[in-house]
Amino acid sequence: MELKVLSNILKANEAIAVENRQLFAREKILVLNVISSPGSGKTSILERTIAHLLPECRLGVIEGDIQTSKDAERIHALGVPVVQINTQGGCHLDANMIKMALPDLPLKELECLIIENVGNLVCPADYQLGEDMKIVVLSVTEGDDKPSKYPAIFHESQVLIINKMDLLPFTDFNLARAKEAALQINPHLLIFELSCKSGQGVDSWASWLKSKIKRHRLGGNMGQ
Amino acid sequence: MHELSLVQELIALVEEQVKAHQVKKVHRIVVRIGKMAAVVPSSLTFCFEILSRGSQLEGAILEIEEIPIRCRCTRCQEEFEVESFIFFCPKCQGSELKQLSGRECLIHHLEVD
Numbered sequence: 223m224e225l226k227v228l229s230n231i232l233k234a235n236e237a238i239a240v241e242n243r244q245l246f247a248r249e250k251i252l253v254l255n256v257i258s259s260p261g262s263g264k265t266s267i268l269e270r271t272i273a274h275l276l277p278e279c280r281l282g283v284i285e286g287d288i289q290t291s292k293d294a295e296r297i298h299a300l301g302v303p304v305v306q307i308n309t310q311g312g313c314h315l316d317a318n319m320i321k322m323a324l325p326d327l328p329l330k331e332l333e334c335l336i337i338e339n340v341g342n343l344v345c346p347a348d349y350q351l352g353e354d355m356k357i358v359v360l361s362v363t364e365g366d367d368k369p370s371k372y373p374a375i376f377h378e379s380q381v382l383i384i385n386k387m388d389l390l391p392f393t394d395f396n397l398a399r400a401k402e403a404a405l406q407i408n409p410h411l412l413i414f415e416l417s418c419k420s421g422q423g424v425d426s427w428a429s430w431l432k433s434k435i436k437r438h439r440l441g442g443n444m445g446q
Numbered sequence: 447m448h449e450l451s452l453v454q455e456l457i458a459l460v461e462e463q464v465k466a467h468q469v470k471k472v473h474r475i476v477v478r479i480g481k482m483a484a485v486v487p488s489s490l491t492f493c494f495e496i497l498s499r500g501s502q503l504e505g506a507i508l509e510i511e512e513i514p515i516r517c518r519c520t521r522c523q524e525e526f527e528v529e530s531f532i533f534f535c536p537k538c539q540g541s542e543l544k545q546l547s548g549r550e551c552l553i554h555h556l557e558v559d
Contacts, residue, residue, distance in 0.1 A: 225556040227463055231455050231477070232551050313448055344484045345448040348551070373531035374482050406532045409541035 235349055238317035242352025245324070252334045252438040255351050257375055258359035259368075260341030263385040265293045266418035267359060268336060272300050274428035275334075279435050282327045284337045286315040293338065303327055314345035317352060334435045343372040354438070355380040362386050362393050366400035369407055376407045381414065383427065388417040449489040452551070453497050459553055460503060467558070472506045474557035480513045480548040487512065515548030 230236065246253050258264050265285075272281055283304040285294040294306035305323045307315060320337065327335070337353065339346045358379040360368050363386055369376045376382065382404050390397065397415075404411055414430070416423040460475055475494075479485050487510040494508045515528040519535035520542040526535070528548070534541055 223558055225463060225467060225469070225558050227459070227553040227555055229459050229553045230551060231452055231459065231553060234455060312451075348448070348484045370531070374484055377482065377531065377533065406534070409533060 232348065235317045238321055239350035239352045242317055242320055242324070245329070246335070246352055246354070249329050249332070250439050250441065251329065251332050252435050253351075253353040254334070254336045254355060254357050255339060255346070255353035256336060256357045256359065257339045257343065257346045257379070258341060258361075259343050259364060262341070262359045262361040262364060263418055264338050264341070264359055265296055267383060267385060267416065268338060269296060269300065270416075270418050270421070270424045271336075271428050271431065272297070272302055274424060275432055275435075276300070276302070279432060280331055280333045282329075282332045282335045284315075284320065284323050284327075284335065286319070286338055286340045288312070288340060303332075309340055313340060313342050314349050315339050315351060316349045320351045333439055334431075343368070343375050347372075347374040347378050357381045357383060359383045359385055360400065360404075362390050362395040362397075365394075366396045366403070369400060369403040373407045376404050376411065379408065379411065381412045384413065384415045386417060386419070387415050387422050388419045449485060449493045450497075452485065453490060453493040456494070456553060457497055457501070457503060460556065461501075463556060464502060464558075469556075469558040471559040472503055472556055473559070474507045474509055475503075476509045476511065476554045476556070478511045478513050478550045478552050478554045480550040481515050482548045483551045485551060511554070513547050513550050516546040517543040518546055520544055 256264050275281060281302050283297045283302055285297060285304060285306045286309060287293055288309050288311055291306040294304045297304040305326045307319050307323055337351060356379040358375050401413055414423055414427040416427060479487060490510060491508050498504045517528055518525045519538060519540045521540035522535060522538040524535055524537040533543055
């Protein structure tokens with residue numbers, strides 16, 4: 223006999239993601255889920271972004287790592303509330319981990335929560351956390367074929383940050399090809415070119431984010 | 447990479463069904479996985495074999511149907527299958543697409559006694 227089930231295997235995660243999203247919406251907090259492969263410079267981008275947005279914006283950070291609290295210590299040094307989640311081998315953050323971390327953040331005081339996911343371009347694409355948008359980071363030392371190799375995350379993200387632009391002359395990375403590939407997968411992707419070393423592009427990225435945070439606060443539209 | 451945790455969820459969901467419908471034996475579990483889901487079918491079956499050992503589900507066949515990515519163009523209403531992850535309408539080159547399938551990660555049905 224055939225028994226129809228039609229049950230989403232990820233439904234437990236998605237139910238909690240919906241709860242998180244409702245809570246963030248109530249508190250008018252813009253939530254970013256930052257995803258990349260290991261070593262692309264997520265934490266450095268966060269440091270640069272935070273330095274640019276403080277003191278105007280009230281920020282909080284959740285750091286996801288397999289082990290250690292090194293990234294959280296870097297963020298803490300900037301005077302921003304931060305919670306470290308160690309996944310103990312897990313390859314992604316899930317909605318429940320975020321839910322458990324929230325009581326340790328002063329949500330009432332925040333305008334923007336930045337979640338730095340575990341360095342991995344595959345699994346985080348499948349796990350909603352309750353975020354407003356995903357930011358995918360690609361560094362020029364990783365090769366311009368990353369979007370075509372890991373299409374799901376480029377499709378799911380609203381923003382692509384191409385990082386380590388200062389190293390571009392020393393690599394074979396073809397910037398035009400990388401952008402074209404990313405835009406084929408996601409024609410609506412907004413692309414920022416950054417160097418955390420030189421500061422190139424940080425202004426335009428951080429200013430964009432700042433206006434996004436302010437508009438979110440006012441309950442305005444979420445368009446670009 | 448997260449197939450193990452997916453299979454844990456899957457087994458829990460199937461066991462719920464087994465209980466609710468007083469199933470004696472599960473022969474086959476048919477799941478549908480979209481091509482955009484970050485799931486490797488062979489890892490899923492491998493994890494299922496390991497995790498179902500010694501349980502009521504041991505010996506059941508985990509059948510995976512891969513679902514293609516299909517979209518509808520909101521401009522010209524063309525429906526098409528997305529190949530090579532190129533998200534443009536092949537007819538009018540529009541980019542305002544509604545995704546119809548390809549993200550599934552669900553248990554479709556069970557064959558049981």
